[in-house]
Amino acid sequence: MASAEEIREEKKKKVTAFRAGGVDPYPATVGSFLSIEKTLEEFDRLEQGEEEISVVGRIMLLRPQGGLVFGQIEDESGRLQFFFDKQGLGEDKFKILADNFEVGDIAKLSGVLFETKRGEKTIRVGNYAMLTKALRALPEKWHGLQDSEKRLRRRYLDLLLNRETRDVFHKKAVFWDGVREFLKEEGFLEVETPAFEAVPGGAEAEPFVTHYNALDQDLYLRISLELPLKRLLVGGFQKVFEIGRVFRNEGMDAAHLQDYTAMEFYWAYHDLKDLKKIVQDLYQFVIKKTLGGLKHSSGETEIDWSGEWPEIDYFELFKENTGLDLNEVSDDDLRAKIKELKLKTDLNVEKLGRGRMTDLIYKKTCRPKLIQPCFLAGHPLEISPLSKKDPQNSKKVLRLQPVAGGAELGNGFAELNDPQDQRERFEAQVKLREAGDKEAQMMDEDFVEALEYGMPPAAGFGLSERLFAFIMNKSVRETTLFPAVRKEE
Numbered sequence: 001m002a003s004a005e006e007i008r009e010e011k012k013k014k015v016t017a018f019r020a021g022g023v024d025p026y027p028a029t030v031g032s033f034l035s036i037e038k039t040l041e042e043f044d045r046l047e048q049g050e051e052e053i054s055v056v057g058r059i060m061l062l063r064p065q066g067g068l069v070f071g072q073i074e075d076e077s078g079r080l081q082f083f084f085d086k087q088g089l090g091e092d093k094f095k096i097l098a099d100n101f102e103v104g105d106i107a108k109l110s111g112v113l114f115e116t117k118r119g120e121k122t123i124r125v126g127n128y129a130m131l132t133k134a135l136r137a138l139p140e141k142w143h144g145l146q147d148s149e150k151r152l153r154r155r156y157l158d159l160l161l162n163r164e165t166r167d168v169f170h171k172k173a174v175f176w177d178g179v180r181e182f183l184k185e186e187g188f189l190e191v192e193t194p195a196f197e198a199v200p201g202g203a204e205a206e207p208f209v210t211h212y213n214a215l216d217q218d219l220y221l222r223i224s225l226e227l228p229l230k231r232l233l234v235g236g237f238q239k240v241f242e243i244g245r246v247f248r249n250e251g252m253d254a255a256h257l258q259d260y261t262a263m264e265f266y267w268a269y270h271d272l273k274d275l276k277k278i279v280q281d282l283y284q285f286v287i288k289k290t291l292g293g294l295k296h297s298s299g300e301t302e303i304d305w306s307g308e309w310p311e312i313d314y315f316e317l318f319k320e321n322t323g324l325d326l327n328e329v330s331d332d333d334l335r336a337k338i339k340e341l342k343l344k345t346d347l348n349v350e351k352l353g354r355g356r357m358t359d360l361i362y363k364k365t366c367r368p369k370l371i372q373p374c375f376l377a378g379h380p381l382e383i384s385p386l387s388k389k390d391p392q393n394s395k396k397v398l399r400l401q402p403v404a405g406g407a408e409l410g411n412g413f414a415e416l417n418d419p420q421d422q423r424e425r426f427e428a429q430v431k432l433r434e435a436g437d438k439e440a441q442m443m444d445e446d447f448v449e450a451l452e453y454g455m456p457p458a459a460g461f462g463l464s465e466r467l468f469a470f471i472m473n474k475s476v477r478e479t480t481l482f483p484a485v486r487k488e489e
Contacts, residue, residue, distance in 0.1 A: 004137070011135045014100050018130065021096075025133035030056060030108060037077030039113070043121050047113040054110040055080060055123065056131065058160070059103055069098060073109060076166070081116075082109050084125035097128055106132035152477060153485050168472060168479055171290050175468045176243060178286035179263055186278065188239040188265055193228035195221060195245065199444040202226030202386065205248040206438040208258075221247035225264040226386065226460065227447050230415065233268050234455045241265035246464075250439075257465075257476055258484055264462035272398050272414045275459035276375060279402060279412060280309060283373075287471055297473045298405035301371060305404075311375045312403075315396065318358075321365040326358065326380055327395055337361055346438075353432045353440075355382030368406040376401045376408075385425040385441055387413040402463075407470055412461035419451035 002010075018025040033054040039046065046053055057075035068085035086094045088111075101107060110127040139157065151158045158165050180190065198217070200207040202224025212219050225242045232240050243263045250256060267274070287305050288294055294305040315326045324333060334357040338349050343360050345352060352360075358380050370376065377400040381389060387397035398414035416422050426448070432440035469476040477483045 007137050008135055011102070011133065011137075015133050015135070018100065018133065023130065025130045027129070027131060030131060033108060035077045036073070036075050036080045039080060039123075040078060040121060043113060043115075047115065050112055052110055052112055052126065053123070054108055056106070056108045058106050059101060062101070062103055064098065067094075073107065081120050081122040082111075082125055083122050084111075084128075088124060088126055093128075097125075100133075101128070101130070102134070102137075104134035104136070104138045105130065106134070148475075148478070149485055152483055153488060155482055168474070169481060171472065172465070172468055172479060175286060175290045176261070176263075178289040179282070179463075180243065181289075182282050182285045183241050183265060186239070188241045188267075189237060191229070191232065191237075191240050191242050192244065193222075193225065193242060195247075197222050197228075199442050199446070200224075201441055201444050201447065203248075204383075204385075204439045204441060206250060208247050208249045221259075223248050225262060225462065227444065229264055229266045230455060230458075230460070231447070231450050233266055233458055234450045234453055238268040238456075239265070252477070252484070257480060260465050260476070260480070262462055262464040264460065266415065266458055266460045268456040268458045270459045271457070272377075272400060272412070272459060275412050275414075275461055276311075276400060279375075279400075279410065279461055283402060283410075283467075290468070291471060296471050298371075298470065299473070301405065303372065303404055303471075305373050309373045309375055309402070311377050311400070312370065314362075314376055314378045314380065317366050317369075317376070318362060321369065322361060324361075327393070331357070334358060334361065341365070351435050351437075353382065353435070353437065355380065356432075356437065359383050367403065367408070370403040371405060373402060373404040376403045382428075384413070385429055386416050386422075388416050388418075389421070405470060407466070409467045409470055410461065410463040412459065415455070415458045415460045417451060417455040417457060419448050422451055423448050 015025050031054070033056045036055055036057065039053060039055055055073060055075070057073040059071055060074045060079065061072040063070045068083065071082050072079050073082055084094065084097060089097065108129040108131055109123060109125045111123045111125040113121065113123055116122055138161065159169075184190065196210065196212065196219040198219060200220040200223045203226070205223040207220040207223050210219055210221060211217070223246055225244060225246065229240055229242060241263060243261065245259055246262045247259045248256075249258065252258070267278075284294060284305055296303055319325050322337060324337060331354050334354065335349055335352070338345070338352075338357055338360060341361065341364055343364055345360065349357075378390060378393075378396045379387070379399045381395055381397055384397040384399050387399045390396040390398055400412045401408050402410040416425070426441060426443045429441040430443050433442065465479065466476055469479040472479055
């Protein structure tokens with residue numbers, strides 16, 4: 001059996017032969033053609049009219065049978081069987097096609113349509129053109145390949161050979177179109193803010209660092225869309241949103257990426273009650289638009305997004321699953337629980353702040369219990385440095401998260417607009433950074449200054465492509481076209 005390199009060399013010889021015969025195997029002009037989908041839709045009319053039509057695409061099957069050849073050509077819209085023989089093409093054209101066209105090549109086939117005795121819609125080729133001569137053979141055992149790293153490393157082959165993979169990304173486009181359509185219908189203005197920031201903020205994550213040569217200044221890739229959008233509220237906008245890439249220098253797993261698409265909106269003069277309603281309406285609209293309904297699988301469980309979602313209190317959930325009351329528990333109690341549960345941490349447990357400890361325990365003991373869609377509300381102050389305090393309990397904030405399938409699928413706040421309170425929260429985060437917590441937030445003097453000019457009361461919310469991955473019942477890496485992968489050894 002020929003090696004991959006030997007096959008490649010043989011294909012290069014065919015390119016040379018094409019050119020020697022005055023044929024460009026990579027022409028710049030294609031000419032008119034019909035999509036395969038349209039060809040099949042209008043097959044009866046086109047067949048009866050006996051008019052010659054052209055289709056373009058990649059040859060996915062060739063089956064020689066003496067003086068004739070059957071095959072299949074595929075474009076993004078579908079597949080069509082083709083047939084050519086010596087009688088229809090003539091001896092010379094038949095030989096060129098039979099000798100030089102191979103599976104994987106991209107071609108233009110022209111001819112008339114007919115239906116075989118088996119009912120297969122087919123084009124009888126009367127003319128052809130090579131559009132792209134492939135130099136590598138398509139892998140024979142790609143379909144069903146279990147090694148996800150190989151599939152992601154050569155995603156173009158995954159897309160080419162697995163129609164279901166392509167379908168995922170068609171749905172992903174529908175998903176983001178749905179988010180944009182809903183928010184614009186609600187009167188939100190779409191904006192764009194810089195991907196480079198002098199101070200990264202809006203989330204707890206380690207940023208990527210870059211250098212801006214023209215300014216001779218180190219900058220960070222944004223970890224969130226939040227703080228620039230809030231500055232717009234100071235500037236007089238009342239309903240804004242952005243869909244854009246954010247970057248976090250953290251680990252890889254089924255739910256996390258280093259760069260991904262997120263959406264955040266900010267809504268002046270509205271509160272958490274308003275936010276709860278619009279978020280539920282948004283999710284139900286987008287999920288139905290993407291999937292055609294409000295039910296889908298998550299592992300072996302069916303998730304149903306319909307109806308009113310219940311609200312679950314963070315403190316009550318935490319006490320129910322850990323026995324610890326966050327209104328009274330000490331840092332030492334939290335530290336002891338982490339040791340009892342044998343939770344892994346990047347920092348020595350003795351250096352962890354109260355918020356980080358609480359979050360670790362919650363993710364281990366509480367979050368996996370939240371299966372059907374709900375709103376988790378009333379988070380601890382220490383894990384919410386950008387949210388307003390709950391006036392009924394200063395240890396809690398006015399925050400909510402849609403949760404389903406044991407996963408956090410969004411995040412919303414009654415936004416903190418008290419500049420003095422915000423400064424104190426940032427200062428507490430700075431102390432955590434100084435203690436070694438790389439994900440703690442930095443002091444952002446410019447943002448505090450903006451708040452001092454006055455930001456109206458507002459509700460804010462964000463979601464990411466994790467929601468899309470969840471409703472597709474796939475890992476977020478599988479629903480990303482070209483996620484980061486380790487170098488091939």
